[in-house]
Amino acid sequence: xxxxxxxxxxxxxxxxxxxxxxxxxxxxxxxxxxxxIGWFRQAPGKxxxxxxxxxxxxxxYYVDSVKGRFTISSDNAKNMVYLQMNxxxxxxxxxxxCAVSISTSVCEEYAMDYWxxxxxxxxxx
Numbered sequence: 001x002x003x004x005x006x007x008x009x010x011x012x013x014x015x016x017x018x019x020x021x022x023x024x025x026x027x028x029x030x031x032x033x034x035x036x037i038g039w040f041r042q043a044p045g046k047x048x049x050x051x052x053x054x055x056x057x058x059x060x061y062y063v064d065s066v067k068g069r070f071t072i073s074s075d076n077a078k079n080m081v082y083l084q085m086n087x088x089x090x091x092x093x094x095x096x097x098c099a100v101s102i103s104t105s106v107c108e109e110y111a112m113d114y115w116x117x118x119x120x121x122x123x124x125x
Contacts (some may be wrong), residue, residue: 002026003112004098009119011121012088020083020119022098029100030056030076036101039072039083040109041094041121052083053107061107065091079080096122 008020020039025121029035038061052072053061060072071084081098096119099112 002029002100004100004114004116006098006116006119007095009096009121011122011124012091014088014123014125016088016123017084017086018088018121020085020096020098020121022083022116023079024079024081024098024100027102028076028079029102030079031076032043032102033102034103034105036105036107036111037074037081038099038101038107038112039081040097040099041092042097042118043091043094046094048097048109050107050109054081055105055107057105085103085121088121090123090125093121093123 003025005023036055039051042048069087074081080108098116101111104111
């Protein structure tokens with residue numbers, strides 16, 4: 001069992017930065033032979049989309065709309081995952097979720113086994 005808790009959301013002006021954190025409890029995710037940890041977001045009235053993801057067998061993934069602005073990182077010793085978000089835009093406004101797959105290294109929503117409850121990011125223009 002893995003529990004995920006996101007933090008770091010808030011209200012920021014366009015062009016600003018936020019750093020989201022995801023704290024995972026339970027077994028250290030990096031001890032799994034295959035794993036993927038992702039950040040997803042859901043804006044009001046829109047479907048949830050994958051934002052960024054890291055896994056045990058590949059380079060970090062970023063959706064095109066955040067490339068060059070967002071950076072995903074992890075601290076395996078602390079079982080933490082971060083999402084540094086720079087140059088934020090109003091269209092980045094959404095509830096951001098951390099999710100982990102402990103059975104695959106696939107960075108897709110359907111592959112995630114556990115989800116956090118989300119943290120709200122609001123970017124004002």
